Amino acid sequence: MKAVEVVTLTKVEGANLNSNGTEGVISVLKKVRDPVDGKEYVRVSGQSVKYHLRQILKELGWELSQIVPKKEGNQKVIVSLGEPHRYIDDDLFGYMIAKKVDGKNATLRRTAVVRTNGMISLFPYQEDRDFGVRYDPAGDNHNIYETEIATNIMRGNFFIELDRIGVFKGGLEVPPLELPVRKETDPTGHEAALYVLPKEERERRLRALLKAIMMYHGGAKLSNFFTKVYPEVVVIAILRHKIPVIGDALRVREGYINGKLVLDVERLRETVQTFEDNIEMLYIGLFESRFANSDEVRKAFESMGMVKVLTMKELKEELEKLPLGE
Numbered sequence: 092m093k094a095v096e097v098v099t100l101t102k103v104e105g106a107n108l109n110s111n112g113t114e115g116v117i118s119v120l121k122k123v124r125d126p127v128d129g130k131e132y133v134r135v136s137g138q139s140v141k142y143h144l145r146q147i148l149k150e151l152g153w154e155l156s157q158i159v160p161k162k163e164g165n166q167k168v169i170v171s172l173g174e175p176h177r178y179i180d181d182d183l184f185g186y187m188i189a190k191k192v193d194g195k196n197a198t199l200r201r202t203a204v205v206r207t208n209g210m211i212s213l214f215p216y217q218e219d220r221d222f223g224v225r226y227d228p229a230g231d232n233h234n235i236y237e238t239e240i241a242t243n244i245m246r247g248n249f250f251i252e253l254d255r256i257g258v259f260k261g262g263l264e265v266p267p268l269e270l271p272v273r274k275e276t277d278p279t280g281h282e283a284a285l286y287v288l289p290k291e292e293r294e295r296r297l298r299a300l301l302k303a304i305m306m307y308h309g310g311a312k313l314s315n316f317f318t319k320v321y322p323e324v325v326v327i328a329i330l331r332h333k334i335p336v337i338g339d340a341l342r343v344r345e346g347y348i349n350g351k352l353v354l355d356v357e358r359l360r361e362t363v364q365t366f367e368d369n370i371e372m373l374y375i376g377l378f379e380s381r382f383a384n385s386d387e388v389r390k391a392f393e394s395m396g397m398v399k400v401l402t403m404k405e406l407k408e409e410l411e412k413l414p415l416g417e
Contacts, residue, residue, distance in 0.1 A: 094251060096327070096336065098340075098341045099325045100213075102323060105240050105318065107239060108133075109135040109311055118238045120216065121135065132213075133212040134211045139309075143308065144303050147307065154177075156173075170186060171186045175201060175259055181201070183204050183205045199263070199266075212246075213244040216239075221316070246342075257287065257293035258287050260275075262284075265286060290415060298410060301410050305407060308320045323352075323382075324377040324378070325403075330371065331368075331371050336362065336369055337359075337363075342355040351381060352382050353383050354382055354387075360392065370397055372399070374398075376407075379402055
């Protein structure tokens with residue numbers, strides 16, 4: 092077990108989860124243009140998603156690293172404390188901090204254990220806007236504005252390096268720590284000290300992250316455009332190598348059946364079959380009442396022993412027992 096890949100789908104309604112600034116009086120959505128069909132697709136940045144994951148971890152009772160102002164050269168920057176042994180967000184989401192280590196100038200740099208490109212919509216943006224007015228109670232100088240909003244199916248992708256959770260390179264990522272040490276030889280032959288948190292704490296952090304993804308909520312302008320953001324279907328692949336395999340294979344087809352979404356089962360099945368030598372275990376969790384072909388999903392994977400198709404409630408219970416591996 093080297094990595095975990097998590098892919099989610101959720102329907103959001105009439106929302107502006109991530110603004111891309113304003114154009115005149117219009118607050119525009121963050122979007123990306125597909126070069127094949129030439130259409131625009133709504134997106135939420137990875138930075139935004141990580142910010143909201145941090146807030147969920149805080150709601151779950153985790154203490155987060157403080158963000159502090161710091162002067163680097165002639166510039167003022169804000170950085171975290173860079174103490175991943177103490178703070179789950181420094182561990183999972185990384186940092187880059189210039190500081191003195193053993194009296195020498197050094198840069199402590201931790202590449203994020205959790206990678207994400209945020210979220211992107213499965214269907215093109217439909218040019219929907221909400222019209223608003225800020226009324227001037229003292230006169231007629233009312234401010235008219237518009238906000239781009241979208242109803243769409245959003246896909247989220249996450250990739251987690253299991254063997255780096257709670258494991259820190261001395262001198263590069265952290266100064267010397269009072270933690271168990273093991274040695275590692277890099278490709279150039281140099282030996283480095285690795286500081287390792289207890290396995291129980293590392294597993295606790297992994298489960299907290301997965302729980303935060305499963306209950307994900309957050310976005311811009313939710314006071315006016317409140318919407319559900321947690322996953323309605325999720326694929327979690329436990330991988331033998333640090334090579335993601337699911338990617339954009341989790342999709343729904345166009346149209347509803349009796350008001351329910353329809354998963355593209357064959358696309359997902361072909362992908363899993365192609366890369367099954369890299370998959371230790373794969374979980375598919377879904378709200379069965381929201382999908383018209385949940386029985387088709389179960390039938391498609393019933394012959395694959397390393398695939399479990401579960402209700403979302405069953406999946407949450409399964410993740411509470413998920414081991415980190417060695």
